[in-house]
Amino acid sequence: MPSEPPRNGRAALDMHDAHDALARREQDSSLSLGNVPELEIGLLKTLVAVARHGGFTAAAGARGLTQSAVSLQVRRLEELLGVQVFHRTPRGPLLTAAGERLLAHARRILRLHEDAVLDLAGRPGAEPLRAAVPEDVPLARVRAALLRAHAASPPVRLAVSIVPSHTSLPELGHTFELVIATHHEPAPGAELLRVDRLVWVGAAPGAGAPLEVALYGEGCLLRQRLIDALDRTGAAWRVALESSSPRLVVGFAAAGHGVTVARRRWVPRNQHAPSPASTRLPRLGSVALSLHQVRSRSRALAAAAAAFSAALRPGVVSASDAR
Structure with missing residues (x-):
């Protein structure tokens, strides 16, 4: 009858088996992750730009790339994931169902990426008030609105984009907290400006x-x-x-x-x-021009948004069609 190994020997064997099992699990996990495509930040930025601007040409201008480079990056995304991200139509690219899901993930990834960069650079991210304003609003009025918002809440970081309204409204709550947008009819839940x-x-x-x-x-x-x-x-x-x-x-x-x-x-x-x-x-x-605003639980952000919109409103309303 074979003799039983000593207790300390059995413990050593058990520890060795456990180490081997852990190594095998880590290897399996590594192999599994190795099969997952790596989504580059630049590709995700291009995806968001095309969705925001409604086309490859406008996205190329926003990203500082050529239109062909934007097309190649979108195609690269589609090849990496094995799905079609955009339908190509005569009136411009339209997101597929898979593209809509990817866009939501891309926005979250880019926000986390920005937070990580700011944190490691020793610059804690201040609360942002991000506004989208049409290019026909007088710049003097935009500057006055920025100054008033800063005075109302200095801790808030202000970011204003002068963009067409059709590119900004879908980003409300994602990229922007405040958007002035054009509609065929007055928009429910928004303030009609003119x-x-x-x-x-x-x-x-x-x-x-x-x-x-x-x-x-x-x-x-x-x-x-x-x-x-x-x-x-x-x-x-x-x-x-x-x-x-x-x-x-x-x-x-x-x-x-x-x-x-x-x-x-x-x-x-x-x-x-x-x-x-x-x-x-x-x-x-x-057409109707309306003000859309995301309600914030932050008092500082709410104060800045209220000051910004109050200062901007006269410049928009006064430009109404009176002729």
């Missing part, structure tokens, strides 16, 4: 010639309104200019190089807007 009448701007088309059109950037509400109106006419048209800058689009059409849709207050005073009766173009109606 209603702008839409008009046609530019030269009337020649008989039998296709209509030359100055088009806004991908995702823009006015771009959608313009295309829908043109489709209702059944007339032939072609894009003469496409830009994300309203000033450039309106200026191009006002110079007689084509037609576009604009808020009446954007049209130069000496510019005659073609009437629907003279051009057979449909009437356009109006």
